Structure formats: C-alpha cells, structure tokens
Amino acid sequence: MPYPNSPFSLQLHESLMSRIESASSYSSSINISNFTRICNWLCTPPRVTTIRVNTLLSNTDNILNKLHHHFRYILEDALVPNIYIHESTKDVIIVEHTPKILDNISPKEIIVDDACAAAVLRGAHIFAPGVLGMTIGCQKSDNVSIYVDLAKKCKKGLQKVYDKDKILIAKGVVNMTRSELYGENLNPQGIAITITETISGCPQIPEDLFPKGSALLQNLPSVICIHSLNPLPNEVILDMCAAPGHKTSHIAALMNNQGTLVAIDKNPGRIKKLRKHCSDFNINARIFLSNSTLIFNESSQNRVEDGPPFLSESFDRILLDAPCSALGKRPQFRNDITEKVLLSFVPLQKKLFIQAVNLLKINGCLVYSTCTITLDENEGIVAWALKKFNNLRLVKSKLHIGSPGLGGTTLSTEDLQLLQRFGPNDDSDSIGFFIACFIKK
Numbered sequence: 001m002p003y004p005n006s007p008f009s010l011q012l013h014e015s016l017m018s019r020i021e022s023a024s025s026y027s028s029s030i031n032i033s034n035f036t037r038i039c040n041w042l043c044t045p046p047r048v049t050t051i052r053v054n055t056l057l058s059n060t061d062n063i064l065n066k067l068h069h070h071f072r073y074i075l076e077d078a079l080v081p082n083i084y085i086h087e088s089t090k091d092v093i094i095v096e097h098t099p100k101i102l103d104n105i106s107p108k109e110i111i112v113d114d115a116c117a118a119a120v121l122r123g124a125h126i127f128a129p130g131v132l133g134m135t136i137g138c139q140k141s142d143n144v145s146i147y148v149d150l151a152k153k154c155k156k157g158l159q160k161v162y163d164k165d166k167i168l169i170a171k172g173v174v175n176m177t178r179s180e181l182y183g184e185n186l187n188p189q190g191i192a193i194t195i196t197e198t199i200s201g202c203p204q205i206p207e208d209l210f211p212k213g214s215a216l217l218q219n220l221p222s223v224i225c226i227h228s229l230n231p232l233p234n235e236v237i238l239d240m241c242a243a244p245g246h247k248t249s250h251i252a253a254l255m256n257n258q259g260t261l262v263a264i265d266k267n268p269g270r271i272k273k274l275r276k277h278c279s280d281f282n283i284n285a286r287i288f289l290s291n292s293t294l295i296f297n298e299s300s301q302n303r304v305e306d307g308p309p310f311l312s313e314s315f316d317r318i319l320l321d322a323p324c325s326a327l328g329k330r331p332q333f334r335n336d337i338t339e340k341v342l343l344s345f346v347p348l349q350k351k352l353f354i355q356a357v358n359l360l361k362i363n364g365c366l367v368y369s370t371c372t373i374t375l376d377e378n379e380g381i382v383a384w385a386l387k388k389f390n391n392l393r394l395v396k397s398k399l400h401i402g403s404p405g406l407g408g409t410t411l412s413t414e415d416l417q418l419l420q421r422f423g424p425n426d427d428s429d430s431i432g433f434f435i436a437c438f439i440k441k
C-alpha cells in the first residue's frame with residue numbers, strides 16, 4: 001500500500017480544493033498544486049518535536065540539559081538527535097527527527113487506528129486501548145511491526161495478519177499479551193507496545209524525564225499564538241476556549257502569574273483536564289465552566305474574578321482559540337469529516353468573536369486562532385470581523401514567523417501580510433495553524 005497523499009475523501013478533497021482554489025484569482029501563489037502540497041504535507045508527520053518550557057517552574061537550559069543527558073544515555077552518539085533552543089522564542093526547545101526506512105520487519109503484527117498511529121509517529125508508545133489487532137502467538141519481549149489501519153476495517157482483537165489497506169509505521173516490543181489485552185471483563189491500561197523505531201524518526205521522550213509541570217510537548221504555532229497575544233504581568237486576560245489549558249499555562253507564565261487570568265470552557269470533561277493542567281503547572285487562573293457565546297452582559301453585577309457574565313470592556317487581552325474543523329493536525333492518514341460538520345464551525349466562531357469584541361477594552365488586543373486550513377474559518381472570519389466592527393484593526397504580531405494569509409476573501413494584500421498561516425510554506429514544519437491579531441480602537 002503506498003503512503004497516502006491526501007487525508008481527505010475524493011468528495012471532500014474536491015470541495016475543500018474549490019474553497020482554497022478560489023484564492024487563485026487573488027493571489028498568484030495559491031493554486032491547485034499548492035492545495036495538493038498542503039494535502040501531501042498533512043499526511044506526513046512534522047520533522048521536529050517542540051517542547052515548551054514552563055518558565056514559572058524551570059528554565060530552558062535545565063530542560064535542554066536533561067534532554068541531552070537522556071539521549072546520550074540511551075542512544076549511540078551517531079543517533080543522538082539535534083536539539084537546540086528556538087532562535088526566536090527562548091521558551092521552546094526543538095528536537096529534530098531523523099526519518100528512517102524500517103528494515104528487518106517482524107512477521108508478528110500490531111494494528112492501530114489512525115489516531116494512535118499519529119501519536120506513535122510523534123513520539124508516543126502504544127497504550128493498551130490502542131491495540132486493535134495483534135497476531136496470535138505474540139509473547140512478551142517479542143519484536144513486532146506496527147501498521148496503521150488505513151481501511152478502517154480492523155475489528156478489535158484481530159488475530160490474523162490484516163489483509164486490508166495498511167502501512168508500516170513503526171517497530172516495537174510487546175509488553176502485554178493478547179490475554180492481558182482482550183480477556184473478558186478487562187479494562188487494560190498502561191503501555192502495551194514499547195516503540196523502538198518509527199518511520200518519522202521522532203524520539204520517544206519519557207513522561208517523567210522532566211519534573212512535573214516544568215515542560216510540555218506543544219506545537220510551535222500554539223506557542224507563537226501566545227507570544228502574539230503578548231500577555232503582561234498585572235493585566236486582566238481572558239482565555240475564552242481554554243481546555244485543556246496548554247495556552248492558558250503559557251499566558252500565565254508570560255504574566256509571571258501576576259494579574260487576573262480567566263479561563264473558560266464549556267466542556268465539563270475538558271474543564272477537569274484544564275484544572276489538573278493548571279494545578280500541575282502552578283498556574284493562578286480563575287477557571288469557569290461556561291458557554292463563551294453567552295458571557296457578555298451589560299447589566300452584570302459580577303467582578304471579573306467572579307466569572308461570567310462580564311461587563312463590556314473588561315479585559316486587556318483576549319485569546320479566542322476557536323473550536324474549529326482541526327484539519328491542520330499532522331499526520332493525518334484518513335479524515336472522514338463531513339461537509340455538514342465542516343460548515344458548522346463558522347457560525348459558532350462568529351458568535352464567540354462578537355462576545356470577544358464586546359469584552360475587550362479600548363486599545364486591548366484580541367488574538368483569534370485555529371488549527372485548521374480552510375479559508376472560511378480563517379481569512380473568512382477576519383474579513384467578516386473587519387467589516388462588522390469598524391473599531392477593529394489587524395496588527396502585526398510581536399512574534400511573526402508564519403506565512404501570509406491566503407487570498408480569496410475581501411482582505412487586502414496588506415491585511416494578508418499581517419496574518420500568520422502555518423503550513424508547508426513556512427520553515428517550522430509543524431501543524432496547520434492560523435493566527436490573527438487585532439487591536440480595538
């Protein structure tokens with residue numbers, strides 16, 4: 001089975017392409033072959049891992065030293081990855097991958113779904129719930145080859161060699177046998193397969209390598225997003241869609257944990273994760289379970305610290321890291337999102353945006369971000385916002401390393417230069433992401 005060159009079904013591929021292709025009449029750099037490049041790029045894993053250091057509890061040199069020691073201890077010198085501090089943002093460490101062609105493939109086989117495969121290619125081991133199939137006869141410590149189920153037809157507990165579409169992604173060693181994984185009334189947890197090599201060459205970084213709360217794996221554009229927001233100590237800041245809190249903890253670190261940071265999410269399960277993350281990372285944040293489309297109320301009696309609803313012009317800075325179609329995730333092997341779901345995000349993003357503009361102080365900063373690639377959810381929202389709110393201005397982010405926005409909306413060439421798109425055209429080789437930074441006049 002050849003490696004896929006687009007995660008999207010033919011139908012979705014065409015409909016997405018027609019949306020991005022419409023840009024070609026506005027900008028010579030955007031055309032069908034560019035869209036094909038984006039799709040190809042989405043199928044492949046990033047070539048680097050990025051680690052953000054929590055500067056409240058540690059510093060970048062400490063974490064860098066720990067990584068150096070770890071890799072020198074477990075790997076031969078020639079295999080130690082290149083590791084360095086990002087040149088533009090000193091709270092980020094880059095670990096370069098060395099992609100590999102796997103040889104000496106074991107006939108003993110593990111099948112995983114595409115989400116598990118993506119995690120493996122980004123440095124995870126395989127946990128018990130992720131093992132869809134394991135050929136019969138696999139014993140502890142056996143070498144196995146790991147395949148992703150491209151056909152999405154593998155039934156949990158498959159015993160035979162899988163004969164549908166699959167591709168080899170990694171090699172590993174068995175920790176848990178079939179009887180531990182698939183026995184009746186079991187709820188197995190823990191690492192079932194330890195990964196030894198992957199086609200991405202992404203090294204596994206043990207969870208306990210760093211002291212709790214001192215660092216986390218975070219995609220580079222997510223870090224750039226918060227440097228674009230540029231939070232400062234003693235400000236009043238709102239994170240409207242905050243869970244699981246990876247950007248909240250970065251905002252708090254840049255505020256030096258001083259000031260008022262309000263973090264909201266409407267999903268109870270994700271709010272739990274947000275609370276745990278903030279506790280682990282020693283973050284001072286006021287956390288509220290609420291629907292951020294309803295958090296502005298001109299007659300509210302609440303102080304900001306009491307939670308929503310809030311009065312207009314309550315916040316110095318607002319992050320709207322919007323719920324989106326998440327088509328920028330990498331690697332993706334097969335994305336079955338429907339047209340209906342794809343179209344459902346824009347109305348929600350607009351509702352959230354309206355609340356954000358009302359809640360922002362004059363001269364305050366609003367950052368709108370998504371981890372998707374569509375025009376409608378990115379440049380389309382910016383164009384709509386600039387038309388609807390004549391007191392909003394696009395500004396260049398403090399840290400600007402992404403590519404310009406795509407044409408195809410009413411945004412001018414100057415406006416597009418102020419946006420940051422992350423995709424195959426910028427140097428970061430991370431995930432697909434979008435950042436727009438506004439000031440309210």
Ligand SMILES: C[S@@+](CC[C@H](N)C(=O)[O-])C[C@H]1O[C@@H](n2cnc3c(N)ncnc32)[C@H](O)[C@@H]1O
Nearest residue numbers: 241242243244245246247265266267291292321
């Ligand atoms: C892109 S994720 C946020 C990721 C988060 N900012 C981080 O970096 O860890 C979007 C979040 O928006 C939340 N969400 C969706 N609709 C919402 C709403 N109406 N009000 C508040 N949160 C919402 C989802 O539960 C989800 O956690």
